[in-house]
Amino acid sequence: MKNIFTTLLLIFVTSTYAQEDAWVYFTDKPNVSASIANPISILSQKAIDRKQNHNIAIDERDVPVSEAYISDLKLQTGITVLAKSKWFNAVHVRGAEIDISALSNLAFVEDIDFANNNLDSDSRTSNQQQIKDVEDETIAFTYGNTENQVEMISADQLHLDDFTGEGITVAVMDSGFPNVNTMGAFERLRANGNLLNGYDFVDRTSEIYDYTSSNHGTKVLSAMAGYVQDNFVGTAPDASYYLFRTEDASSENPVEESYWVEAAERADSLGVDMINTSLGYTTYDNPNYSYSPSDMNGQTAYISKGASIAAEKGILVVVSAGNSGATDWQTVGAPGDSPDVLSIGGVDEDGVYVSFSSQGSSAQVGYQKPDVVARAGNAFVISEFNSVVQNNGTSFSSPIVCGGIASLWQAVPEASPTEVKNYVRQSASQFNTPDHFLGYGIPNLNLARNLFLSVEDNPIESFEFYPNPVISQLNVTFPSNIENVEIVIYNQLGQVVINKVISNNGNALNVSSLASGIYLMKLLGSNKAITVKFIKQ
Structure with a gap:
C-alpha cells in the first residue's frame, strides 16, 4: 500500500509541474531610433516631463516589445504567453520544457531563463540582462485612529x-x-x-x-x-x-x-x-x-x-x-x-x-x-x-x-x-x-x-562652518559686517538642543554634549538666514 501511495504521489507531483515557466529574451526591437526620436509615440507627456525633470534619458528600454515576435511565439507548439516586458525585451511563457527549449531555434530569441533554475545551463544571476550598479493654508486633520502611525513619521x-x-x-x-x-x-x-x-x-x-x-x-x-x-x-x-x-x-x-x-x-x-x-x-x-x-x-x-x-x-x-x-x-x-x-x-x-x-x-x-x-x-x-x-x-x-x-x-x-x-x-x-x-x-x-531646505531666501553670504563631521568644536565664520549671529540647532526630532548667540570674534561652538547623529543648524543675523546640516560623531 505504501509503495502504491508513493507511486501515486510521484505521478501527481510530476503531472502538477509538467508545465514549466520561463522568461524568453528577444534579440532586438523594431523602430528603436524612430520611437526615441518621437517619444510621445511610446510614452505619455507626463512620463516625458518626469524624465526631463530628473535628467533621465529615454532609451531603448522605453520602446515596446515586438508584437510580431510575440505573435510568432504564440504560434509555437504548446506555448502560452502570460506577460511581456519592454525593459527586459522579454516575455513570460508557460509550456512543457521541451517546447520552451525549442524556442531557442527561433532567430529572434536571444536567451531562455527557466524559473526552475535546475533547467538552465547557467544560473539566474548569469542572465544576459544586466542591471547598472535612480504662505499656505494650514490643514488641521483630526486623525482619530491613525494619529499614532501618522505622527510616528512626522507626516502630520x-x-x-x-x-x-x-x-x-x-x-x-x-x-x-x-x-x-x-x-x-x-x-x-x-x-x-x-x-x-x-x-x-x-x-x-x-x-x-x-x-x-x-x-x-x-x-x-x-x-x-x-x-x-x-x-x-x-x-x-x-x-x-x-x-x-x-x-x-x-x-x-x-x-x-x-x-x-x-x-x-x-x-x-x-x-x-x-x-x-x-x-x-x-x-x-x-x-x-x-x-x-x-x-x-x-x-x-x-x-x-x-x-x-x-x-x-x-x-x-x-x-x-x-x-x-x-x-x-x-x-x-x-x-x-x-x-x-x-x-x-x-x-x-x-x-x-x-x-x-x-x-x-x-x-x-x-x-x-x-x-x-x-x-x-x-x-x-x-x-x-x-x-x-x-x-x-x-x-x-x-x-x-x-x-x-x-x-x-x-x-x-x-x-x-x-x-x-x-x-x-x-x-x-x-x-x-x-x-x-x-x-x-x-x-x-x-x-x-x-x-x-538647506538654503533659505536670504542666505548669509560667505558663511562657512567646519569640521563636518564634528567631534567637539564647530567653527563658524561669517562676514565681518555682521556683528552677531543667533545659532539654533535642532535634533532629528525637531527639538531645539542649542540656542546661542555668537560674535564675530568668538565663533567656536562647543557641541561635545550632543549625541552622535545628524543635526540642523539655523543661523540668523542682519535679516539674513541660512539652514544647514552637520553630523556629530
Whole structure:
C-alpha cells in the first residue's frame, strides 16, 4: 500500500509541474531610433516631463516589445504567453520544457531563463540582462485612529503646511481592490478626481474592482489615501493613484513577478512618480522555482531587477520588507532586496521592533536592509466593508511611509528620487547606527524636508562652518559686517538642543554634549538666514 501511495504521489507531483515557466529574451526591437526620436509615440507627456525633470534619458528600454515576435511565439507548439516586458525585451511563457527549449531555434530569441533554475545551463544571476550598479493654508486633520502611525513619521507636520501628496502620482501594485470605487473611505479621493484608472494584469481586464477574492490592496491603499472625517486620515490623502493587480492570491508562481514588471512599465509610461508594493516573493508552490535566502541580493530575482530598472527610470519604489522575521527564512524578500528601492520594516505603536518584520542579512552586500521602519504592529487600515480595522504586517508600514514620502515630495518637488530616498534615510532615528532589524530606524519626514531646505531666501553670504563631521568644536565664520549671529540647532526630532548667540570674534561652538547623529543648524543675523546640516560623531 505504501509503495502504491508513493507511486501515486510521484505521478501527481510530476503531472502538477509538467508545465514549466520561463522568461524568453528577444534579440532586438523594431523602430528603436524612430520611437526615441518621437517619444510621445511610446510614452505619455507626463512620463516625458518626469524624465526631463530628473535628467533621465529615454532609451531603448522605453520602446515596446515586438508584437510580431510575440505573435510568432504564440504560434509555437504548446506555448502560452502570460506577460511581456519592454525593459527586459522579454516575455513570460508557460509550456512543457521541451517546447520552451525549442524556442531557442527561433532567430529572434536571444536567451531562455527557466524559473526552475535546475533547467538552465547557467544560473539566474548569469542572465544576459544586466542591471547598472535612480504662505499656505494650514490643514488641521483630526486623525482619530491613525494619529499614532501618522505622527510616528512626522507626516502630520507636513499636512499642517498643506503638503498632503497633491500632484504626486502613486501606482499601487497589489492583489485586489474591492469596493474602492464605491466605499465612503475613498469618497474624498474620487471627488477630487485622484482615483485614476487601473488594470488587472492577472485576468487581463480593466475592471480592476471586479476581483473580490482578496481585499489586501484596498487595505494597503487606505493607509495612504483613506479619509474618514475625525476618524481616519491616510498619509497622502490628496495624492493620485493608479491601481494595478499583479498578485494572484490563489497560488504562488513566478509569473506574478512578470506581471509586476509589466505593471511597473505601464506606470513608467504613465509618468507615475512612486510605486508602492506590499508584496514579496521568496518561495513558490513548485519548489523548483523557489529562491533561497542567499538569492536575496538584489541581482537574482526577476522582480528585483525590474524594480531596479524602475528606480533607474526615475520612479521611487517603496516595498514592504516582508513578514518572515520569526521564520527560518527571516530575510527581506524580493523586490525589497533591491538596493535601489526603499524597503520598509515594522515596529509597534511604541516604535519597538515587531518580531515578524523581515530582517536584513549578509546577502545584501554593501547596502542596508530594511531601509527604514514604520508601524506594522496592529496598524489601522480600512476593510472593503468600509470598517476601520487593525492588521499586522509590513504590508501596511510600507504604504504608511510611501504616502508620507508623497507628502514630503510635494513639499520639495525639485528633489530627485535619489535625493528623496537619501534624506528619508538620513532623517531616521538610528541613521548612524543601522542594524538588520530597524535599518536606519523610524524616519522623521519633517526633518527630511528641512534637510532639503538647506538654503533659505536670504542666505548669509560667505558663511562657512567646519569640521563636518564634528567631534567637539564647530567653527563658524561669517562676514565681518555682521556683528552677531543667533545659532539654533535642532535634533532629528525637531527639538531645539542649542540656542546661542555668537560674535564675530568668538565663533567656536562647543557641541561635545550632543549625541552622535545628524543635526540642523539655523543661523540668523542682519535679516539674513541660512539652514544647514552637520553630523556629530
